[in-house]
Amino acid sequence: MISWSGLVAQLTEILLAVLLAPVLQGWVNQCRAWMQNKSGPGILQPYRTLRKLFAKEAVLAHNASPLFRATPYVLFACMVLAAAIVPILGTDLPFSPAADAIALVGIFALARVFISLAAMDIGTAFGSLGARREMMVGFLAEPALLMSLFTASLISHSTSLATIVQHLTQAHFVIYPSLAFAGVAFTMVSLAENARIPVDNPSTHLELTMIHEAMVLEYSGRHLALIELSAALKLFVYSCIGIALFFPFGIAEGGDALGLVLALPALVAKLAVGGFAMALIEMLSAKMRIFRAPEYLGTAFLLAVLAMLIHFLLET
Amino acid sequence: MHLSFASQIINLLAAILLLLSFAMLTQRRILSLINLFALQGFTLTLSTLVVAWSTGQHHLYYSAALTFALKVLVLPWVLHRLIRKLNVKWDVETLINIPTTMLVGIVLVILAFNVALPISQLAGTITKSTLGIALACVLLAFLTMITRSKAVPQVIGFLAMENGLFFAATSATYGMPMVVEFGIALDVMVGMVILGVFFFQIRERFDSLDIRHLEKLKEE
Numbered sequence: 190m191i192s193w194s195g196l197v198a199q200l201t202e203i204l205l206a207v208l209l210a211p212v213l214q215g216w217v218n219q220c221r222a223w224m225q226n227k228s229g230p231g232i233l234q235p236y237r238t239l240r241k242l243f244a245k246e247a248v249l250a251h252n253a254s255p256l257f258r259a260t261p262y263v264l265f266a267c268m269v270l271a272a273a274i275v276p277i278l279g280t281d282l283p284f285s286p287a288a289d290a291i292a293l294v295g296i297f298a299l300a301r302v303f304i305s306l307a308a309m310d311i312g313t314a315f316g317s318l319g320a321r322r323e324m325m326v327g328f329l330a331e332p333a334l335l336m337s338l339f340t341a342s343l344i345s346h347s348t349s350l351a352t353i354v355q356h357l358t359q360a361h362f363v364i365y366p367s368l369a370f371a372g373v374a375f376t377m378v379s380l381a382e383n384a385r386i387p388v389d390n391p392s393t394h395l396e397l398t399m400i401h402e403a404m405v406l407e408y409s410g411r412h413l414a415l416i417e418l419s420a421a422l423k424l425f426v427y428s429c430i431g432i433a434l435f436f437p438f439g440i441a442e443g444g445d446a447l448g449l450v451l452a453l454p455a456l457v458a459k460l461a462v463g464g465f466a467m468a469l470i471e472m473l474s475a476k477m478r479i480f481r482a483p484e485y486l487g488t489a490f491l492l493a494v495l496a497m498l499i500h501f502l503l504e505t
Numbered sequence: 506m507h508l509s510f511a512s513q514i515i516n517l518l519a520a521i522l523l524l525l526s527f528a529m530l531t532q533r534r535i536l537s538l539i540n541l542f543a544l545q546g547f548t549l550t551l552s553t554l555v556v557a558w559s560t561g562q563h564h565l566y567y568s569a570a571l572t573f574a575l576k577v578l579v580l581p582w583v584l585h586r587l588i589r590k591l592n593v594k595w596d597v598e599t600l601i602n603i604p605t606t607m608l609v610g611i612v613l614v615i616l617a618f619n620v621a622l623p624i625s626q627l628a629g630t631i632t633k634s635t636l637g638i639a640l641a642c643v644l645l646a647f648l649t650m651i652t653r654s655k656a657v658p659q660v661i662g663f664l665a666m667e668n669g670l671f672f673a674a675t676s677a678t679y680g681m682p683m684v685v686e687f688g689i690a691l692d693v694m695v696g697m698v699i700l701g702v703f704f705f706q707i708r709e710r711f712d713s714l715d716i717r718h719l720e721k722l723k724e725e
Contacts, residue, residue: 363513364513364514364516364517366516366517366519366520366521367520369517369520370520370524483604484603484604487603487604487607488531488607491527491607491610491611492524494611495520495523495524495527495611495614498611498614498615498618499520499523499638501618502618502622502634502637502638503516503519503520503634503635503638504516
């Protein structure tokens with residue numbers, strides 16, 4: 190039975206995610222520009238780009254199949270669904286029983302499969318090159334992501350994200366070494382999954398290095414706008430999962446209105462700090478060779494597995 | 506689970522120690538390896554201090570001071586000097602397939618945890634659950650020694666193994682008697698000096714620190 194207040198909270202969260210996601214991306218870019226001693230385009234720049242792209246005409250290749258047209262919508266739907274089941278403001282989410290942490294990883298995998306297929310659909314060299322690299326990064330990142338989510342769910346005996354967050358906020362202050370390890374692993378994975386610097390460079394169109402950009406080269410107009418928005422949403426959702434699992438303080442329990450209102454400034458503050466940290470990581474590290482990516486993601490996997498083992502040894 | 510704050514800190518430090526062991530296992534550069542070793546010594550000092558403070562065992566303060574002096578200051582300094590003199594400061598070692606090494610390391614950790622679990626249940630100390638981590642550190646340091654082909658990283662692996670043993674001693678029995686501890690410290694020190702002399706001998710004889718040359722015993 191879905192209550193009205195829960196439904197309202199749920200819809201507010203989804204709307205908030207879609208609205209805040211470009212701002213987060215703009216904030217990360219702005220921070221990066223500041224660190225490079227540039228003035229930066231402002232945090233609303235992604236909105237301007239989106240408006241421009243939505244106004245433009247979408248051009249399709251002659252040999253584009255329906256899959257190519259459908260992919261931007263599938264991608265966007267996947268990311269909205271992911272945003273719906275992650276506790277962003279409160280834990281009373283009517284949609285969250287629909288999918289737990291494992292299904293969430295599945296949703297991301299679905300989006301990845303679709304965009305890779307669409308990239309290969311046109312038959313350009315860059316598209317399939319990007320798709321292959323994306324699949325390689327994906328298959329290495331997924332186990333590490335799952336393991337770090339499992340560590341959090343082992344602590345709270347549930348794979349549902351809402352329950353995990355509820356458990357973590359309710360418990361009195363305890364140091365979980367396992368959660369710290371899982372947090373580092375999760376950060377590494379989310380940098381890789383969101384096409385950020387150690388693995389991919391979001392601001393380059395150099396054909397030797399690009400992964401995500403190579404896949405969306407053939408898109409234009411509203412399709413490209415939707416893909417850009419989905420990428421921003423993905424970053425937002427990943428940040429929110431990180432916040433929910435590793436810094437859950439301030440997320441409202443249940444559905445009381447006051448808690449939700451108070452959770453918003455907490456979320457914005459945490460996202461601002463997280464975005465700054467992400468920009469800092471990107472500034473301090475160099476993009477690595479694609480063949481170093483297995484090593485990087487292997488380290489993330491190792492950390493996540495260590496987190497689980499340490500949980501069994503020290504915390505049970 | 507309801508652990509005291511001190512034992513939570515010790516658990517955290519134990520986890521960091523394990524992490525550093527893995528970092529040493531996968532580190533290519535000798536210089537970073539030495540820094541990691543010093544960091545491991547520092548973590549060990551902190552954990553010994555916390556154990557000493559929470560249990561009121563005074564002799565542990567001395568052993569923490571000894572650890573700090575020996576493993577954070579003297580040995581890293583000697584190693585730094587050594588690699589500068591041997592001119593291997595920027596040496597990069599090609600390791601066998603790092604992800605594979607890490608997977609082997611994880612298997613070792615699982616093994617160590619399983620072996621240590623029944624033992625640590627018998628112990629009555631507040632740090633009993635860290636025995637598995639100490640054992641894992643010893644095994645990982647052993648693996649570090651096995652996978653290296655140059656002499657200096659092998660010695661660092663050997664020293665890291667001693668770190669693991671020391672941590673095992675503190676976690677299982679609140680440290681060894683002072684005499685034994687001094688003895689081990691002296692052993693490590695002397696071992697380091699002798700091995701330092703060996704390094705120069707090996708290099709003089711073979712023009713390299715790769716110990717695979719030692720496998721050939723024929724006169725040429």
